[in-house]
Amino acid sequence: MAILLVADHSNSALGASTGKALTAAKAIGGDVHVLIAGHAAQAAAEAASKLDGVAKVLVADAPHLANGLAEEIAATVVSLAGNYDTIIAPATASGKNVLPRVAALLDVMQISDIIKVVSPDTFERPIYAGNAIQTVQSTEAKKVITVRTAAFAAASEGGSAPIESVSAAPAVGISSFVGAELTKSDRPELTAAKIVISGGRGMGNGENFKTYIEPIATRLGAAMGASRAAVDAGFVPNDLQVGQTGKVVAPELYVAVGISGAIQHLAGMKDSKVIVAINKDAEAPIFQVADYGLVADLFQALPELDAELGKAGL
Amino acid sequence: MKILVAVKRVVDYAVKIRVKADGSGIELANVKMSMNPFDEIAVEEAVRIKEKDPATEVVAVSIGTTKSQETLRTALAIGADRAILVETADDTPVEPLAVAKLLRAVVEQEKPDLVVLGKQAIDDDSNQTGQMLAALLGWAQGTFASKVVPEGGAVNVTREVDGGLETVKLTLPAIVTTDLRLNEPRYPSLPNIMKAKKKPLDVKKPADYGVDVAQRLKVLKTTEPPVRKAGVKVADVAELVRRLKTEAGVI
Ligand SMILES: Cc1cc2nc3c(=O)[nH]c(=O)nc-3n(C[C@H](O)[C@H](O)[C@H](O)COP(=O)(O)OP(=O)(O)OC[C@H]3O[C@@H](n4cnc5c(N)ncnc54)[C@H](O)[C@@H]3O)c2cc1C
Ligand SMILES: Cc1cc2nc3c(=O)[nH]c(=O)nc-3n(C[C@H](O)[C@H](O)[C@H](O)COP(=O)(O)OP(=O)(O)OC[C@H]3O[C@@H](n4cnc5c(N)ncnc54)[C@H](O)[C@@H]3O)c2cc1C
Numbered sequence: 001m002a003i004l005l006v007a008d009h010s011n012s013a014l015g016a017s018t019g020k021a022l023t024a025a026k027a028i029g030g031d032v033h034v035l036i037a038g039h040a041a042q043a044a045a046e047a048a049s050k051l052d053g054v055a056k057v058l059v060a061d062a063p064h065l066a067n068g069l070a071e072e073i074a075a076t077v078v079s080l081a082g083n084y085d086t087i088i089a090p091a092t093a094s095g096k097n098v099l100p101r102v103a104a105l106l107d108v109m110q111i112s113d114i115i116k117v118v119s120p121d122t123f124e125r126p127i128y129a130g131n132a133i134q135t136v137q138s139t140e141a142k143k144v145i146t147v148r149t150a151a152f153a154a155a156s157e158g159g160s161a162p163i164e165s166v167s168a169a170p171a172v173g174i175s176s177f178v179g180a181e182l183t184k185s186d187r188p189e190l191t192a193a194k195i196v197i198s199g200g201r202g203m204g205n206g207e208n209f210k211t212y213i214e215p216i217a218t219r220l221g222a223a224m225g226a227s228r229a230a231v232d233a234g235f236v237p238n239d240l241q242v243g244q245t246g247k248v249v250a251p252e253l254y255v256a257v258g259i260s261g262a263i264q265h266l267a268g269m270k271d272s273k274v275i276v277a278i279n280k281d282a283e284a285p286i287f288q289v290a291d292y293g294l295v296a297d298l299f300q301a302l303p304e305l306d307a308e309l310g311k312a313g314l
Numbered sequence: 315m316k317i318l319v320a321v322k323r324v325v326d327y328a329v330k331i332r333v334k335a336d337g338s339g340i341e342l343a344n345v346k347m348s349m350n351p352f353d354e355i356a357v358e359e360a361v362r363i364k365e366k367d368p369a370t371e372v373v374a375v376s377i378g379t380t381k382s383q384e385t386l387r388t389a390l391a392i393g394a395d396r397a398i399l400v401e402t403a404d405d406t407p408v409e410p411l412a413v414a415k416l417l418r419a420v421v422e423q424e425k426p427d428l429v430v431l432g433k434q435a436i437d438d439d440s441n442q443t444g445q446m447l448a449a450l451l452g453w454a455q456g457t458f459a460s461k462v463v464p465e466g467g468a469v470n471v472t473r474e475v476d477g478g479l480e481t482v483k484l485t486l487p488a489i490v491t492t493d494l495r496l497n498e499p500r501y502p503s504l505p506n507i508m509k510a511k512k513k514p515l516d517v518k519k520p521a522d523y524g525v526d527v528a529q530r531l532k533v534l535k536t537t538e539p540p541v542r543k544a545g546v547k548v549a550d551v552a553e554l555v556r557r558l559k560t561e562a563g564v565i
Contacts, residue, residue: 174488
């Protein structure tokens, strides 16, 4: 039977995470149908139809689906579930919100945050902040799965799947959307960036992020990240937090500045291809996972790094 | 208002866990256990609501072995009024769906207006239970909350989402799951720890609620993740940039 992939989208755009969850879906095998549950989401639907390996895009359009409310999206997903033996979504804030609700409505135990498809019913997933990897087998007739997007490459483009409309479930009406404060940034999205430069408590304040980290991020076309300590202290917004309970990233290059390397932080970045640590404490645990460690005061090292990258033509 | 808070006993966040050599799980013998940090935040939030509106009753509930009584006593010391332990016979894990079904049964008896849970337990990292409970009850859910404002028959919840923050308004009764920045939990004072020992703690069994806690997922094995080896220390920024360009090829 077919797989239903619940897309992460903002109506006007498709989240990059959807293409990564698609790769996991294809590894499970079977026709993949992508569901865009939204309102006036033609642009997102068209982007999904271009992903390679999508058999069909389903569009459920209704005003009550406009803002991704879990109660509403889950009701529509469940109304379609009869045709599918696997329902899958990226483990983004939206997938994590919606899919367990779908799973419980279907009386199914969800498999969260898979990092590998071993076989169509067996998966690997990290537990204890990634300090152990569990291989789990589902005995459920229907499988409900979220995908750790950092563990799968994005599906390529080049498809042209048909777009079909399906009916939205009637409004549940127990919740409503009040508003959002989204961080505006021209930088690449944290979980999709090839290079990430993150600052920790050592940055001292938010102004220093601007003065010392931003110019380097701009030169490298990098996304900015942060430790929990830096977010809690109000240096930067919450959506920059990397770690067990923030975002999980696996870029080509991760630069950790003024971050000690607590296990909860490592859980979010230790699968990066190359890790650089800049810290004035030579004993900081971050150096145990860094490919290149620089023991230095960041307020000296970062301006030097900026200049050196400039010299290198970046 | 009546608030139910779900608390789970987990390996303390500061413990570096070890995987058993035979792949059968995590070494849990003689490991420091604590309340799941997100659940401390949940209890703190409920107690703060009570401090503003003294007519509030806060009931803490945990599902686990008899040792989870300790965790419930911590909740009582933070300020919960009474506690319920749904006691499981042994350490066999109870999956989020079964936990949610047990919590639903407790909710049906207790009839709270609000149930507060952690967004995830830091052992199994499932991030499911609250959403599942909301689904089973047909209630609204405000997950990953960084601000909770009850208002008449509703609650406004500000949520941490991938792009920043969003606010939703939920009709009560409703479910809230806590994120890190909702509050900073207090340390219980000694007098409150003493008082907590005398607060009521009911012990029930899963069978009392007619819930089947059999596992649906089979854990085939638990292994160590690949270890990353420490690399080299570079002498200065120039060496760093040179190596990133020529050796690693990432810039
Ligand atoms: C339930 C729970 C969930 C958590 N989730 C996360 C998570 O998702 N992500 C996360 O990051 N953390 C998380 N944490 C927090 C984590 O345990 C650490 O507290 C946090 O990562 C520390 O952040 P830090 O490294 O910036 O700060 P610190 O540990 O204080 O380290 C600061 C570092 O900066 C260095 N430094 C200071 N000044 C300078 C300077 N001038 N030049 C160079 N170096 C300097 C210091 O040597 C030090 O190593 C969580 C904790 C809990 C309990
Ligand atoms: C091999 C293995 C061994 C395990 N061993 C143990 C063990 O020895 N002891 C143990 O407790 N668990 C153990 N677990 C975890 C257990 O199986 C369930 O996964 C867990 O109870 C629910 O998942 P979660 O905590 O990740 O849910 P999440 O959905 O991440 O939890 C979110 C929130 O739900 C609430 N909640 C979750 N569980 C409970 C609970 N039991 N009581 C009250 N509130 C709760 C809390 O508010 C929590 O913050 C083990 C898991 C595996 C796979």
